[in-house]
Amino acid sequence: MSAGGAPDLELDCRGLRCPLPVVELARALPRVAVGEVLAVVATDPAARHDVPAWCRMRGQEYVGEDVAADGCPRFAVRRTT
């Protein structure tokens, strides 16, 4: 995914409470290839902190935050391993 581009896989975690967006992220990681981008759309306020923290703890690359078409926050992760 380039800046503002579409991720290779997007997870709809709207309405899920912590830690479920991060659980879904961990489960879905094997579904993208190394170098590809996986994004989580989440309404839970903890996701903003916990997606970058998950990347740090699991050695993945946090790409950044933008918004989905409906305005929900979307957090992008690049698979590195």
Added chain:
Amino acid sequence: MSGYLDAASSEPLHPVARETLRSAIEAGYADPRRLHRAARQARMQLDRARETTAEALGVRPDEVSFTGSGTEAVHRGLLGLRTARRRAGDRVVHAAVEHSGVLHAARWAGPVEDVGGDGSGRVDVEGLLHAAGRPGVAVVALQSANHEVGTRQPVAEVAARLTGVPLFTDARASMGREPLPDGWSAAAGSSHHWGGPAGVGVLLVRKGVRWTSPFPPDDRVDERTTGHEDVPAVLAAAAALQAVVAERDEVAARQRRLVDRVRAAAAALPDTEVVGDPVDRLPHLVTFSCLYVDGEALVHALDARGFAVASGSACTSSTLEPSHVLAAMGALTHGNVRVGVARDTTADEVERFVAVLPEVVAGLRAEVGL
């Protein structure tokens, strides 16, 4: 057997506090401002509590005021400094990891600027001084140590380098357990954090510092507070503080060993991070976060096994927002546990806790398939 590991939220009543409360409650009912015998007795008890507190904290008796809670001491300390500086400015500059009571008071009063820090929770000193040096700043707030992760803050260094702006120090997490840092203009403490009764706060205002009440005045013994003092509770708080200070070297050494044991056990769990400075920290508390675990479920599962702990995870807070302290540190906010060992927590209790922890965490992860 107690399993109470939440002393960072509230320390169980110290035996000296219990004893003092029992004897003082019969005598301390009168209004200390009156002139009769019962009033003089209450006044003497109040003065004695002030002297005991001052001696325990290494300050002057006329720098000590008793408030109705630690939060009230924060409000009066922070906002009293701010009010006295209203001609110089109205902005409160504070560390991002200050207690929510400090943040609420600052935002209630007016404009604020928060300053971040490092991954251990320690404030960025240069950033804080830079923000404090801009025009329009009334007061700077920096806690003695962080209440959630235990990291000590560089209060003395900041105070020495601040020019002309007063410093408020929320010392609730450390008061009694550790000596006060140098350099604050006003500071706050809370009795139930050191083993005194709840409902007693300590407000310290340095001699010569300009302080103006931010709230309506009252015609009490002490111009910095309002309302009829709870004299027996104040006396019990002071006696407990004196006892805690006298025994703190021995207690802190024991608590450090217990906390190190919990830190090591938590760090050995898969996908778990222990947060806060590992060395330059309060003796009695440790915080860690476990990936893929629901903080509320973790607190309940540990409670079911007889252990009382706190959590900074969003699902355990009334606002459903995660801990702003963990967020500011870049730490994982879910699956969070704060362990606070009490004065009488034993090695046996801690061993039982670290023995159940791995299975509790693994069980909750299994429920979500990880």
